[in-house]
Amino acid sequence: xxxxxxxxxxxxxxxxxxxxxxxxxxxxxxxxxxxxxxxxxxxxxxxxxxxxxxxxxxxxxxxxxxxxxxxxxxxxxxxxxxxxxxxxxxxxxxxxxxxxxxxxxxxxxxxxxxxxxxxxxxxxxxxxxxxxxxxxxxxxxxxxxxxxxxxxxxxxxxxxxxxxxxxxxxxxxxxxxxxxxxxxxxxxxxxxxxxxxxxxxxxxxxxxxxxxxxxxxxxxxxxxxxxxxxxxxxxxxxxxxxxxxxxxxxxxxxxxxxxxxxxxxxxxxxxxxxxxxxxxxxxxxxxxxxxxxxxxxxxxxxxxxxxxxxxxxxxxxxxxxxxxxxxxxxxxxxxxxxxxxxxxxxxxxxxxxxxxxxxxxxxxxxxxxxxxxxxxxxxxxxxxxxxxxxxxxxxxxxxxxxxxxxxxxxxxxxxxxxxxxxxxxxxxxxxxxxxxxxxxxxxxxxxxxxxxxxxxxxxxxxxxxxxxxxxxxxxxxxxxxxxxxxxxx
Numbered sequence: 428x429x430x431x432x433x434x435x436x437x438x439x440x441x442x443x444x445x446x447x448x449x450x451x452x453x454x455x456x457x458x459x460x461x462x463x464x465x466x467x468x469x470x471x472x473x474x475x476x477x478x479x480x481x482x483x484x485x486x487x488x489x490x491x492x493x494x495x496x497x498x499x500x501x502x503x504x505x506x507x508x509x510x511x512x513x514x515x516x517x518x519x520x521x522x523x524x525x526x527x528x529x530x531x532x533x534x535x536x537x538x539x540x541x542x543x544x545x546x547x548x549x550x551x552x553x554x555x556x557x558x559x560x561x562x563x564x565x566x567x568x569x570x571x572x573x574x575x576x577x578x579x580x581x582x583x584x585x586x587x588x589x590x591x592x593x594x595x596x597x598x599x600x601x602x603x604x605x606x607x608x609x610x611x612x613x614x615x616x617x618x619x620x621x622x623x624x625x626x627x628x629x630x631x632x633x634x635x636x637x638x639x640x641x642x643x644x645x646x647x648x649x650x651x652x653x654x655x656x657x658x659x660x661x662x663x664x665x666x667x668x669x670x671x672x673x674x675x676x677x678x679x680x681x682x683x684x685x686x687x688x689x690x691x692x693x694x695x696x697x698x699x700x701x702x703x704x705x706x707x708x709x710x711x712x713x714x715x716x717x718x719x720x721x722x723x724x725x726x727x728x729x730x731x732x733x734x735x736x737x738x739x740x741x742x743x744x745x746x747x748x749x750x751x752x753x754x755x756x757x758x759x760x761x762x763x764x765x766x767x768x769x770x771x772x773x774x775x776x777x778x779x780x781x782x783x784x785x786x787x788x789x790x791x792x793x794x795x796x797x798x799x800x801x802x803x804x805x806x807x808x809x810x811x812x813x814x815x816x817x818x819x820x821x822x823x824x825x826x827x828x829x830x831x832x833x834x835x836x837x838x839x840x841x842x843x844x845x846x847x848x849x850x851x852x853x854x855x856x857x858x859x860x861x862x863x864x865x866x867x868x869x870x871x872x873x874x875x876x877x878x879x880x881x882x883x884x885x886x887x888x889x890x891x892x893x894x895x896x897x898x899x900x901x902x903x904x905x906x907x908x909x910x911x912x913x914x915x916x
Contacts, residue, residue: 439468489616490887491808491846491861492825502886504568504619504904506587512565519601527629528577528646531895534626535572535673537850540718540763542813544852544894549912551855553867557881558915561898562600563908567591569620569637570671573893573900574627579603579646580893580900581627583634585611585620592625592634592644597895600909604649612637612669617889620904622671623716624891626681628698633681637669641683643701653701660703661687661694663712666759671714675728677741680704682728686712693717693730693744707744710734713760714809722787723770723794731760736774738787738794748787750796755780762807765814765821767832771799773819777808782819784835802835804828809889813851818872820856822847827858829872841875842868848891850899857912859901863888865910884908 431445431452443464447457476497479485486501536542567584574581580595590610594603613619625634631652632644639658644651658665663685672684680695687694692708710732718729719741727747728739738747754760754776765773767784775782784799805812805823812821818838819830825845829838845861855878856868866880888903897913 439464439471502905504585505565508565509567513602516601519603530576530627532575532893534574535624535716536891542850544850547897549852550915551878553879553915558910560908560910564600566902566907568904570622570889572624572891574625575893575895576627581625581632583621583625590621590636606644606649610636610638617668622669623673626674626676628676633674635670635674639670655701657683657685661685661691663687673716675717677719682717684712705744707739715760715763720766723789729764733759748794748796750785761809763811765812765819767814775805775807777806781806800835802830804837805830808846810848815851815870820870838872839875842877850892859892861888
């Protein structure tokens with residue numbers, strides 16, 4: 428028995444085998460010993476992992492699901508590589524865009540924030556070995572996507588202890604300018620860097636940093652026209668995962684969600700001066716971004732807060748309607764609402780929440796919202812779904828799902844893509860997976876059909892792709908790359 432104890436201390440699995448093979452221990456003591464060895468094994472494994480993390484560089488990486496992953500290749504921003512890359516680049520000779528250059532992809536998830544790309548068609552015969560990048564290079568940290576206009580791609584990234592709003596030539600990847608300011612956000616699960624995607628409008632770039640710094644910059648020169656911290660300005664608290672709601676420009680206003688109290692939850696600033704135009708609601712903020720939509724014949728802002736979805740009047744922020752919406756386990760909404768028709772939309776959340784379809788109707792008293800159906804089959808954690816020809820396509824946690832938009836019934840569930848993002852183009856889903864793979868899937872309710880998949884960038888990838896003129900821009904907190912989806916090679 429003493430030998431079994433010693434072996435169990437040194438190597439619990441072998442000690443457990445020896446315990447059950449001996450005839451000298453009664454059955455009840457074997458059961459008690461098994462429980463004891465089980466608890467000790469947890470401590471033993473924890474100690475081994477701790478030693479490996481200390482001596483071998485093993486790290487914990489949260490990739491979206493639970494439990495986290497133990498890896499020797501955790502995705503970290505490589506600031507030295509970024510600095511060396513930019514130093515080696517030739518001085519850009521790209522002409523400055525016209526002050527009011529039209530936007531190809533103005534901000535987060537495209538022109539309508541619905542993940543649809545319809546500027547040109549794309550090729551669907553991807554080669555078996557994948558597409559070759561037009562260019563690829565290091566980039567700073569963070570989870571922002573790109574706004575694209577006038578031959579430039581605008582993003583925001585972490586550069587050591589500063590945030591940098593950056594502009595790149597979309598044809599070559601050359602950095603055209605970087606506007607830096609002090610800001611250094613970091614948290615254990617998501618890591619460091621800004622989360623929100625800049626918005627381009629009429630020659631100006633509007634960016635929101637992780638700590639609440641809202642900047643208006645000249646798109647040609649990077650000159651800061653105005654700056655305001657939306658948290659300080661609205662007595663709001665920084666969310667645990669930082670400011671992730673991307674700004675939206677509507678007319679002469681830029682809309683943001685600081686989540687402040689006493690009528691300072693959703694705020695419109697004058698886009699030219701940075702002065703407040705209106706403030707609305709008392710709700711704490713969520714992580715999703717405001718959308719300009721038309722529901723029940725009324726153009727309005729569709730906003731999701733920490734406990735409800737609301738429609739707001741664009742001109743003054745007045746509340747038009749509301750519907751309760753809470754993401755389970757004390758989380759906040761991440762996914763964008765999906766417009767399902769002229770008066771319907773879908774909300775979705777992870778952590779076991781599922782999806783709700785909501786109908787907005789015009790009444791004699793104004794507007795009202797009522798639930799239509801609930802589905803446990805689509806749980807968008809921090810990705811967003813797309814709507815196409817009567818069906819919704821999106822990631823249920825990390826698996827691709829097709830739902831009937833009329834009933835919420837699931838048509839199929841197949842293919843693992845991690846906690847990535849997707850774009851719809853001409854009936855095809857372009858999926859940027861959670862580990863940097865690009866995949867092409869036919870958007871059909873009949874069956875799941877993947878047409879191609881390849882490694883586009885390396886590392887954990889939660890950033891949304893952006894598209895322009897048949898090309899796709901992808902990034903994470905380490906790499907950025909551009910691929911031509913019209914001319915496959």
